[in-house]
Amino acid sequence: MTNLLTIIFLISLFYIAVSGRLFVCINLLIVQGLMLFGIAFLSLREINIINLLVVLTETLLFKAIILPYYIKKMVIKNKIKRQVSPFISGFSSLLTVSILIILSFVLGIYLQNAQLKLIYITAAFSGIMTGLFLIVSRKEIIQHIIGYIILENGIVLLSFSLGNKTPMAVNAGILLDILISILLFGLFMNKIAKTYKDLDIDQLNKLSD
Amino acid sequence: MGLLIYIIAVFGLATFVFFVRKQTAQYIAASVFCVVQLTFNYLLIVRKDLFNEIFFRVDALSIIFISVLSITSVTTIINSFVYFNHRRENYFRRGIYLASLFMLFACMCGAFLSDNINILWILAEATTLCISMLIYHERNEEALEATWKYFFVSTIGLSFSFIGILLLNAATNVSGFSSLTFSSLMSEKILITNQFLFQVSFLLIVIGFSVKMGVFPLHTVCIDAHSVAPGPVSAIISTSLMNVGFVSVFRFYQLFAHTSLSNWMSHVMLIIGVLSLLVATVYMLKVDNYKRLIAYSSIEHMGLITIGIAVGGIAYFAVILHLIIHSFTKAGLFYQTSQFVRIFKSKHIEDTGGYFKISPSGGILMLFLFLVIMGIPPSGLFFTKLMIFQSLINSGYLWLLIIMLVLLVFILWAFGKNIFHILFLKVPPAVQECKPKVSFWENIPQYFLLILGLFIGLNPPVFLVNIINEAVQYLIK
Numbered sequence: 001m002t003n004l005l006t007i008i009f010l011i012s013l014f015y016i017a018v019s020g021r022l023f024v025c026i027n028l029l030i031v032q033g034l035m036l037f038g039i040a041f042l043s044l045r046e047i048n049i050i051n052l053l054v055v056l057t058e059t060l061l062f063k064a065i066i067l068p069y070y071i072k073k074m075v076i077k078n079k080i081k082r083q084v085s086p087f088i089s090g091f092s093s094l095l096t097v098s099i100l101i102i103l104s105f106v107l108g109i110y111l112q113n114a115q116l117k118l119i120y121i122t123a124a125f126s127g128i129m130t131g132l133f134l135i136v137s138r139k140e141i142i143q144h145i146i147g148y149i150i151l152e153n154g155i156v157l158l159s160f161s162l163g164n165k166t167p168m169a170v171n172a173g174i175l176l177d178i179l180i181s182i183l184l185f186g187l188f189m190n191k192i193a194k195t196y197k198d199l200d201i202d203q204l205n206k207l208s209d
Numbered sequence: 210m211g212l213l214i215y216i217i218a219v220f221g222l223a224t225f226v227f228f229v230r231k232q233t234a235q236y237i238a239a240s241v242f243c244v245v246q247l248t249f250n251y252l253l254i255v256r257k258d259l260f261n262e263i264f265f266r267v268d269a270l271s272i273i274f275i276s277v278l279s280i281t282s283v284t285t286i287i288n289s290f291v292y293f294n295h296r297r298e299n300y301f302r303r304g305i306y307l308a309s310l311f312m313l314f315a316c317m318c319g320a321f322l323s324d325n326i327n328i329l330w331i332l333a334e335a336t337t338l339c340i341s342m343l344i345y346h347e348r349n350e351e352a353l354e355a356t357w358k359y360f361f362v363s364t365i366g367l368s369f370s371f372i373g374i375l376l377l378n379a380a381t382n383v384s385g386f387s388s389l390t391f392s393s394l395m396s397e398k399i400l401i402t403n404q405f406l407f408q409v410s411f412l413l414i415v416i417g418f419s420v421k422m423g424v425f426p427l428h429t430v431c432i433d434a435h436s437v438a439p440g441p442v443s444a445i446i447s448t449s450l451m452n453v454g455f456v457s458v459f460r461f462y463q464l465f466a467h468t469s470l471s472n473w474m475s476h477v478m479l480i481i482g483v484l485s486l487l488v489a490t491v492y493m494l495k496v497d498n499y500k501r502l503i504a505y506s507s508i509e510h511m512g513l514i515t516i517g518i519a520v521g522g523i524a525y526f527a528v529i530l531h532l533i534i535h536s537f538t539k540a541g542l543f544y545q546t547s548q549f550v551r552i553f554k555s556k557h558i559e560d561t562g563g564y565f566k567i568s569p570s571g572g573i574l575m576l577f578l579f580l581v582i583m584g585i586p587p588s589g590l591f592f593t594k595l596m597i598f599q600s601l602i603n604s605g606y607l608w609l610l611i612i613m614l615v616l617l618v619f620i621l622w623a624f625g626k627n628i629f630h631i632l633f634l635k636v637p638p639a640v641q642e643c644k645p646k647v648s649f650w651e652n653i654p655q656y657f658l659l660i661l662g663l664f665i666g667l668n669p670p671v672f673l674v675n676i677i678n679e680a681v682q683y684l685i686k
Contacts, residue, residue, distance in 0.1 A: 111406060113379070170264075173327070177331055177334040180338055188345070188357050195353055206350060209501065
């Protein structure tokens with residue numbers, strides 16, 4: 001079952017890479033959040049109320065509900081154009097993401113041991129690399145935020161694959177940091193939208209030597 | 210228990226200044242914060258046992274850097290009010306500024322004290338959140354751009370170090386990094402089971418924290434942040450925040466210093482240090498903004514410090530002393546830049562000149578700060594640099610030392626040329642017309658920092674020497 005969910009997570013990465021519409025990307029974030037919830041829930045060895053609560057808030061509440069909703073609100077509020085305009089074409093993006101996933105697979109084969117399950121590491125590294133790829137290849141700031149969230153999803157998967165044994169209080173702290181940082185991203189994005197005409201990273205070029 | 214009280218107090222003060230937007234209230238809150246911070250620091254030194262909690266532990270390193278932080282926090286708050294009053298800042302912005310500043314100090318203290326790897330990461334990320342509000346303070350286009358870049362790159366960078374921390378689990382024999390505390394890991398014998406994985410994770414950690422420490426490769430956003438932030442905030446970025454980065458990297462380095470890969474780690478640090486030095490030199494030669502100039506000087510010093518960690522031996526002691534003196538002096542330099550912005554109404558070096566004439570006391574101060582930061586005797590940095598050089602020779606890097614010395618000469622020339630431009634050239638006519646005035650009293654905190662830096666450099670008190678030796682003893686044994 002977890003394998004299926006992980007594979008759906010991987011497929012969503014492909015879809016994000018080729019999709020030309022912003023709302024599809026955001027909806028895919030919801031899918032990823034749900035998949036993460038499923039994986040976390042199924043891999044919980046003992047279900048006590050605190051663990052369940054943290055996992056629930058971390059994946060279902062934050063990743064599948066609050067963040068996508070917040071980003072959609074940002075898009076509507078700032079009248080961001082709903083089309084994605086990458087530096088490179090959809091086909092090349094697809095190709096790049098495929099190569100990244102193959103790379104993660106090779107890396108996974110090399111790294112796997114009793115602790116690290118192959119499919120988890122592959123999915124985690126694919127998520128991390130695809131997130132980075134989106135940040136590098138897209139011009140719009142909103143896409144950068146989506147890339148960051150995908151990267152974070154990959155990191156969450158990685159921590160599952162390593163048998164996350166950190167105390168729950170610490171987990172909650174990590175969670176809070178990520179949430180606040182995305183809220184602040186939104187805040188500064190609003191300011192950028194007010195200051196500049198559109199939300200392209202090309203305009204941020206005043207500071208240089 | 211003590212730490213909890215401190216954090217609640219600071220959090221309360223931050224909420225108070227955020228909501229109560231009256232001048233007197235802000236003055237009172239700032240004074241109370243100074244008292245809280247200094248009391249906390251005093252108790253930290255005399256009653257260590259009050260602060261040992263599950264995730265936090267008081268050790269020599271944290272005491273040193275928290276003391277530096279406390280001293281600079283008081284001068285920063287004084288300078289912030291000077292900055293506010295000259296700009297006639299509205300109380301809403303003052304409130305946000307002070308609240309973020311207090312939270313930032315608390316997060317940095319927590320980061321110095323944290324014993325748990327994840328807590329260290331959480332607090333380092335929290336400092337990013339606080340500092341981005343401070344960088345954005347002037348709310349113009351440049352500030353927005355710098356804030357966005359700093360915030361985004363810093364968050365991504367710290368995500369990298371988090372990946373590194375996760376991978377460390379799999380790379381070593383320590384059972385699942387069960388407790389994940391530095392103190393327990395240092396007492397066990399760590400074996401690296403998967404060399405490649407360890408190398409990847411160490412690189413990720415160092416690259417991630419380089420944004421805080423201000424070394425190659427993610428130093429660029431740090432420079433942008435310096436150039437737009439208010440003077441007192443730049444001072445914090447360049448001193449305590451860089452110290453947070455240093456302490457994080459240092460703790461990880463220390464953890465694996467006695468493993469089979471210690472040699473490889475020191476090579477990584479050496480490369481990072483030399484590249485930082487090189488970048489600083491190249492950009493200092495062409496820079497035309499005095500805040501960026503001083504920021505690149507910080508990159509240079511952090512590069513030297515990274516080299517110091519890499520070569521080890523006597524340099525470990527020198528590195529810590531170097532950081533202390535650098536913190537005091539660099540803070541002084543950045544406080545002065547907010548006077549420059551006010552007088553010359555520009556951050557470009559060609560628009561400046563004749564600062565000595567406008568404010569003789571400030572001019573003398575600036576001259577001495579320049580001498581100290583460049584490591585010209587009687588500066589303490591002269592001796593620490595000498596110790597780092599000695600270690601370099603002892604480790605057989607004479608050729609590298611020669612390259613470094615050439616770079617340092619270029620830095621001295623570039624920095625000196627621009628500082629003397631600001632100090633001694635003719636006052637620009639546009640500035641002359643405004644008849645700018647600088648009160649002598651504004652310079653008092655900076656004089657205090659200068660004298661402190663000079664004193665520590667020339668005659669380090671015995672307790673300071675002991676505590677520095679205690680901080681680095683794990684590496685030396």
